[in-house]
Amino acid sequence: MPDSPSDAARPLRSNLPPTSALGIARRAQWRSLGIPASDLLKPKVAIVNTSSELAACYAHLDDIADALKVELRALGVLPFEIRTVAPSDFVTSAGRAGRYILPSRDLIVNDIEAAVEGAKLDAMICLSSCDKTTPAHLMAAGRLDIPTVIIPCGYQHSGLAEGREADVEEVFLLAAKAAVTGESTEHLEELADDAILGPGVCAGLATANSMHMVAEAIGMAVPGSSPVRANSEPMWDAMRRSAVALVDLIARDIRPRAIITDGSIRNAVRTMLAVGGSINTIKHLQAIAVESGLDIDVWETFRMLGRDTPLLASVRPNGPWLVEQFEDVGGGATIQRELLPLLDGDQLTVTGKTVAENAADARAADGEIIRSLENPFGTDPAIAVLRGTLAPGGAVAKRPVPDPGPRRFTGPARIFANREEAIAGISNGRLRSGDVAVIRGIGVSGAPGMGLTSAFIFALHAKGLAQSVALVTDGQFSGLVNQGMTVGEVSPEAAAPRAPLGLVQDDDIIDIDLATGSLDLLVDPAELAGRPSYQPPADRDTGGGMLDQYEQLVQPLSCGAVLCARPAGPCQSDASDEASALSLTETA
Structure with missing residues (x-):
């Protein structure tokens, strides 16, 4: 390895001809910021700081960025801090029924591209925190393909961890x-x-901590960095190791597409199945794969690997253990060690070592909080991907493991246009035990931006209906949800032309079978063919700005709901979605 990245023979793309118009203007800008002339030829690294004062998730990131600058300068590179939008599911979900949340993921990706690619920086190190930042950082890494390391910045100290309520x-x-x-x-x-x-993301194994573990499992974060308490010594140690790893990646010109591969995506899927992670990791991993130019169907990968991936951890909300207890017995690194027989151990990671080499340094399972392959918590998949005549493109259900509820639910549909209407249906008696609530028209294009249905699920639970009323929706629900027969992210969504979900009417029979992985609409195909197409509500509020733009650009969930289509892979255009939907309804 060279003494420093600047000693490498490989020319740096950031070093423009020094007396060219752009080169001399860049020198004037940077010298005025107090940057020594001797630093101008060093590798230039973006510290991607997704910081905001709106939520506790991000409260500590500025301090991390400042410390990281010191580390990187000492290692011989020139850091530049850049900022992006910073969404919080609990705060920025107030406007337009939470429909800004998913689109903000892709806005972060574009923020990064504009700053990093526009300035032709050589590498980036990303401070990942709340739900949408980690997938966005991984997507940007795959898109830009410059040396990158993800730093999971930790979870908040919670009242439960202090014995409070x-x-x-x-x-x-x-x-x-x-x-x-x-x-x-x-x-x-x-x-x-x-x-x-304290600062950091929500405690528990919801989307944020799940995606932090994905970053490590996929090889883009240093081992032992997830989950981790925010501002703890292990977090700061991971930050220092991440800086060293990035400098080595620059020197060796190891880029994300050498790390984010079909094999590493499968490793991340295995990890999420083994810990019962958030269902939102499916669409995020699909988006990461698309942005990395991969031809892998993540939905089908979850479906197939779920059949033989045992549950090795039972962390809140799946089970009784706190995330602090999970971290203390080894966390994600120990999961990798125990899963190694089922993983692709030859996959490269940002440490320059393979998954197998990193796993060898992790502690063994304690047998109680993290279990071995031979003594798991359960063998039924906590994340079940379903397909069938109602969801030819797929849908997802989250279940506790072991699962005390029924594995099959068949009942008449009750159609609702949004979660508020469905919640009202609980109170006014329109929705009764044995029904399947269908909340539709709130998918990535129909909402637009993907509506949230968690409040409806919690309302069912509050009324004692969580086990006797099922939910089917093209919207999403929180990574906290793991109760009742809840099926989300149905694809194609109702707004897609002639999608089966858009053709459902009240009293149609819907069959959900977790054992076979099927979601079917039990209606004669000839009758479906004669039904009118779905029409979105006339009073849909999009604001005439970002959400309207998102509706025009977003790709289907089969493509990870990205904003840029790729010619390869499982991505489908609206036309192919329509063809798939029509084919299945005609042959049901």
Whole structure:
């Protein structure tokens, strides 16, 4: 390895001809910032800081960025901090029913491209925090294909970890319950004040911590970095190791597409199945694959690998263990060690070592909080991908393992246009035990931006209907959800031409079978063919800005809901979605 990246023979793309118009103007800008002339030829690294004062998720990132600059300068590179939009599911979901949340993921990717590619920087190191930042950083890495390391920046210290009554997720659940049952809410403010005791993402294995583990499992974060307490010594150690890893990647010109491969995507899928991670990881991994130019169907990969991937951890909300306890017995690194017989151990990681080499340094499972392949918590998949005449492109269900509920649910459809209408259906008696609530028209294009249905699921739970009423939706729900027969992200979504979900009517029979992985509409194909096409609500509020642009550009979930189509891979155009939907409805 060269003494420093600047000693490498490989020319750096950031070093423009020094007396060219752009080169001399760049020198003037950077010298005015106090950058020594001797640093101008060094590798230039973007510190991608997705920071914001809107949420606790991001409260510590500026301090990490400052410390990272010191580390990188000492290692012989020139860091530049850049900023992006910073969404929080609990804060920026207030406007337009949460429909800005998923589109913000791709806005982050474009933010990064504009800054890093526009300036022709040589590498980037990304401070990943809340739900959408980690997938966005991995997508940008795959798209730009310059040396990159992801730093999972840790989870917040919660009230539950201190023996108090609630964390932020529990407060949210209690508030949703009170809204339906009419229970007193006087105690909620007191609980909320004690729920979050420090910066970082939500405690528990919801989407943020799941995606942090994905970054490590896929090889783009240093081993032992997820999950990790925010601002703890292990987090700072991971930051320092990440800086060293990035400098080595620059010197050796190892780029993300050498690390993000079909094999590493499968490793990440195995990891999520083994810990019962968030269902949102499916669409994010598909988007990462697309942006990395891969030809892999992540939905089908979850479906196939779920058949023989045992559950090795049972962390909240799946089970009783706190994420702190999970971290303390080895966390993601130990999961990799125990899963190694089922992983592609030859996959390269940002350390320059393989998955197998990194796993050899991890501690063994304790047998209680993390179990071995021979003694798992369960063998049924916690994340079940379904296909059938109602979901030819796929759908996803999240279940606890072991699963106390029924494996099959068959019942008449009750159609709702949004979650509020469905919640009202619980109270006014339109939705009854044995029904399948269908909340449609809230997919990536139909919403646009993908509507959230978690509040409806929590309302079912509050009314004691979680096991007797099923949900089928083209929207999404929180990584917290793992109760009842809940099926989300149905593809093609109702807004796609002649999609089966758009043709469903009240009282149609829907059959959900987790054992066979099927989701079917039990209606004669000839009758379906004669039904009118789905029409979106006339009063749909998009604001005339970003969401309208998103509706025009977003690709189907089969393509990860990215904003840029790729000619290869499982991505489908609207036309092929229509053809697939028509074919299945005609042959049902």
